Amino acid sequence: ASWHPPWYSSYTAHYREAECMKEAMEELLYSYGTDIVFNGHVHAYERSNRVYNYELDLCGPVYIVVGDGGNREKMAIEHADEPGKCPEPLTTPDPFMGGFCAWNFTPSGKFCWDQQPDYSAMRESSFGHGIL
Numbered sequence: 001a002s003w004h005p006p007w008y009s010s011y012t013a014h015y016r017e018a019e020c021m022k023e024a025m026e027e028l029l030y031s032y033g034t035d036i037v038f039n040g041h042v043h044a045y046e047r048s049n050r051v052y053n054y055e056l057d058l059c060g061p062v063y064i065v066v067g068d069g070g071n072r073e074k075m076a077i078e079h080a081d082e083p084g085k086c087p088e089p090l091t092t093p094d095p096f097m098g099g100f101c102a103w104n105f106t107p108s109g110k111f112c113w114d115q116q117p118d119y120s121a122m123r124e125s126s127f128g129h130g131i132l
Contacts, residue, residue, distance in 0.1 A: 007021070014042050016092050030052050030060060036064065047063070047121050080113070088111075
């Protein structure tokens with residue numbers, strides 16, 4: 001599957017911006033056995049482990065964010081799990097999907113993780129492209 005804004009990205013840029021879309025559609029993709037999802041939007045690279053609802057799940061898809069090719073804006077380099085980099089939840093609304101939907105907080109009850117989330121397998125801030 002593919003669409004523009006990622007559901008799983010640990011970068012501060014666009015952090016959890018498409019949470020309403022994720023809440024509305026993740027179960028559908030999971031129930032049909034989606035294997036891989038490609039996204040852009042965040043100007044960096046990040047690949048997830050198999051994940052569903054922020055938890056590792058062997059039946060969940062792998063999410064790949066490849067939003068770094070051809071970028072003429074700045075690279076995304078900050079991660080939401082870095083000290084002082086977690087955005088305030090109400091600064092991440094999804095106006096196209098009905099507003100604020102980020103009710104799915106971390107197990108510790110925070111909006112951001114304290115370290116690279118388990119779902120995040122690899123992240124890199126560089127220009128590039130992907131080959132499948």
